[in-house]
Amino acid sequence: MVLLASTTQRALIFQGGGALGAYEAGVFKELYDRLHEPGKPLFDIVAGTSIGAINAAILVSHVIKNDNSWKNADKALLDFWRCFASPTPLSGAYGEFWFGEAGRRYYSAKEFFSRGLEKVHSAPKYNLRLQIL
Numbered sequence: 001m002v003l004l005a006s007t008t009q010r011a012l013i014f015q016g017g018g019a020l021g022a023y024e025a026g027v028f029k030e031l032y033d034r035l036h037e038p039g040k041p042l043f044d045i046v047a048g049t050s051i052g053a054i055n056a057a058i059l060v061s062h063v064i065k066n067d068n069s070w071k072n073a074d075k076a077l078l079d080f081w082r083c084f085a086s087p088t089p090l091s092g093a094y095g096e097f098w099f100g101e102a103g104r105r106y107y108s109a110k111e112f113f114s115r116g117l118e119k120v121h122s123a124p125k126y127n128l129r130l131q132i133l
Contacts, residue, residue, distance in 0.1 A: 009044040012059075016050025024055055025081045032074035042070040055080075 012031075014024050036042055048056035055077060062076040063069065116123035 010042070011045035011047070012043040012056070014046075014048030014052025014055045016048070016052050018051055021051030021055050022081045022085075024052065025077045028055070028059075028077055029074045032070075036070060036074075038071065039069075041068070042073065 012028075014021070032042065046056045046060050048054070058077050058080050059073050062073050066072075114123065
């Protein structure tokens, strides 16, 4: 006869994929708001891949530093992502608004690459001019 453990465990697994990590932070905030009960563990297992592993490490580190308390874990993860947040550059000057979301992504990447992105990387030291193909 096989006996199954009567204890239910919750696992939180974060996926990898760059900007998906910021999205996951928002999803975690919602989970936290709905599931958190003071004095009880929110998740028993927390893991991830790539940026998801970083999200997981931030949460686990916060819980360990706070005597296994999940209190304000949502804020710890969101604070990490706010540190790297940057507004989308002003667009529309060259008609890129015609391209919708694809245009916004293209011109944001172009702007961030050519001018740098605070807290992530600095602008190239050489004079670089990106042109539309």
